[in-house]
Amino acid sequence: MTGDLRSVFEAFAQFGSREPAGGMEGRAFSKLFKDCGLFCKRFTPTDADLVFSSLKPRGGKRISFEAFETALEKVATKKQLTVAELAGKIVAAGGPKASGTKAQANRFYDDKSSWTTTAKNGGPCKSDGQKTLAGLCDRSPADARGVSSGASNRAH
Template sequence: MAQVKVKGARKIGFGEFEKALEQVAAKKGIGMDELKEKLCANEGPKVQATQPDFVKFHDDKSTYTGVYANGGPTNVDDKGDLASLCDRSPADNRGVKTNS
């Protein structure tokens, strides 16, 4: 509530929260104890997202084939050091290294 928040602040502290609860209780015409009971009885936020349908060939891992049946490709392969990746020694047209 704007009456309890300090101007320019983005959040309120616990003391300000208690003042806001007092204002809510007064506005609803109930006591603080009753308001606190209602707040504690609340289950919290509820997720109401759409649940996806089961897709056999995606969700059932027993139907996987090829490399994915064995865990799939990885990007953690051992490729050696940077010098072997950036080998710029002479090669023929097919990429075979020459002894020059």
Template structure:
């Protein structure tokens, strides 16, 4: 898992707040990953969750339960844009048949 995915997972599971933000999560990710690596494995992920729980002032079990409950009941949040309606492309009455 990369830092981007770790932070997105924490954001989607409502773990981040004003006191524990993206920067704090990135610092924890950097602390647990090996030097020169971009990814963490499952053992480093568990260690990172221990640090997150400590930073938030909660227990590891409570944090894992919160994440598991959110993952089990919700799909990942999509943070994309939606294209605007374009008359010549989306309206079938204006098709010319040229292409």
């Protein structure tokens, strides 16, 4: 059982990390209990953080497998289970689960009836009469107000 528990520990410790696991970080510790469905009223994510913080070395970020076993004793007491029952549930859950991310509904994006102007008409297009570089760089003579001489002649 300890061998299986160690492999689950190592899988969670390595999950989402590019560097080799030298122990388990707090985020992985909480993810383990979340993925195994072990959070309840008696044992919350805050409790998991407190247990982890009490066992990690001062100034460190990770706990070893031996510290993890001590953490399981504390969690089992908190959840009113035996350590073997708790370890069995963790081993039965297997390794970490990649759940992915799903965007929340946004009424301004999802409700197309609320769209306005350009988005409502299908978005911008390169040939919508946009100004060209030649038009933006018009170097014809202008007076002090910035009006080109050709435009001032037409106005009169």
